[in-house]
Amino acid sequence: MTSAVSTGVDFTGRLSRGLQRVVAARGSEAVFAAAAKAAYDIAGADGLCALPRDFPHYWLVTPEAPAVLSLKQDSAWHRLVASTATAANDAIIQHRPGMEVELPEGRRLRTETILTVPLDPSSAYLAICFFWRDGFIPSSEQLSLLPALACTSSLALRAQQQEEDLQRSHERQRLQILELQHRARNILALVRSIIRRSSSTADSAEYFASHLEGRISALARTQGSLIIDGRAGPELEDLIRAEMTANAVRENQFVLTGPSIRLSTRGTETMALMLHELTTNALKFGALTAAGGLIAVSWSVDNSTSPSRLRWNWTETGVTIVKTTPHRRGFGQELIERVLPYELDARTKFTFAPGGVLCEVDLPLNARTTSFNEGLRETSPDMNPEISPEMRQG
């Protein structure tokens, strides 16, 4: 057993050059490769092991090649670090631990010395361990330089990680802005279509203005509750209640029953427009014209099909006189019979029954109708939409 003796070798100069290379390296592989090379230059180390805090792979790096190895649940490296954990932040040197290190390409190395440098809790790594083969013992001067190398490597990695996080956050923000821009343009296009349609069916300017105002207000109500990144519309019940309130429908004139559910942005807008048309119709011709009239809105989620389906019913009762089917297709009818099937794959039914209007909507709860899965998918692989608890059940 020969101890390497300091013979005027400029170890601090080697450390300094090593640190520079570590800091200049980009990416984990390059940082560890630079650190292993420096540890060899400074102290003749045969390699290093970087043990992660919470991912299943560790780095085993020799001056020749870095390798990523799969971490077994209770690895020798883990036991080693655990056995030294009591000594808080101090580097621990162990001689003859009798440990065999598995090198890349199946080679093995029996260790003579291991230096474990625990890292600070903010590091993604628990510790960096330097090892020497059987028959080689580094001097205390050489060993004293390695903790600085380990800590610098950890800092360099953390700085790079923060830089990446920042870039990702900028990218996410850029996508959110694009999404908002897209939504604003889409809604303007929708408003333009509504204006066109309202004007083609209006008999007078006043009729046109009041209908247009009502429709745009219904649409506006959906916007306030849409979360900024467009991933969730309001609760279906709140949407219906808001429409009733906006039309001064009294609490005893309607009953709402159904589970908590949120539709997609577009689904919400279409439903809001439809609710507005149904409510306006009820005020003019249906249940809300009579004292005893009642609107029952009920919905349920059918999980026996794949995908699950939302079955939604609007039932008016207590009306004696109901206007018969209008001679031309109104905006509301077009919404129910054309728009919902086209945009939401819904099956719909709209009838003027003796007691009042009946409207049935049966739609699949899929990516386009529910509140997850919106936005730019192809360009944003890291923007995994969060599935709302309601949908997980559904």
Place this chain on the structure above:
Amino acid sequence: MTTKPTTEDKAPLTGLRVLVVEDDYFIADEICTTLRNGGAEILGPSPDIEQGLHLIRSQHIDCAVLDINLRGDLAFSLARELQKRGTPSIFATGYDSSVLPGAFSNSVRLEKPVNLAALLHAVQSLCTPMKTQADPERS
């Protein structure tokens, strides 16, 4: 401005088959009505990529008007499919041009709400060169 409108001016897209892929009913309806009034024959409108792809594979198409975000899916797969067949695409979208992949950065992009006169013009100008080639009298 003072020239008499000819049949061709009134229906400049006569004989053209235009695919419309747009997930918003009202916008799709507006685009289709405009193009139909311009004389074009409409394929679709399709609200999603699947139906759009089916039409591309089964029909002759002169030109396509595509929305970029189709129910959360991006329409570039359709544009690529059309590009393979040499069919030009027009993107009618609420997105910025930065969203367009490099291969389509020179494509015609109309911002929503779409200027309908510009849409007619775009379809006409994208399809006319092919008509000219096919028509020896024009050269």
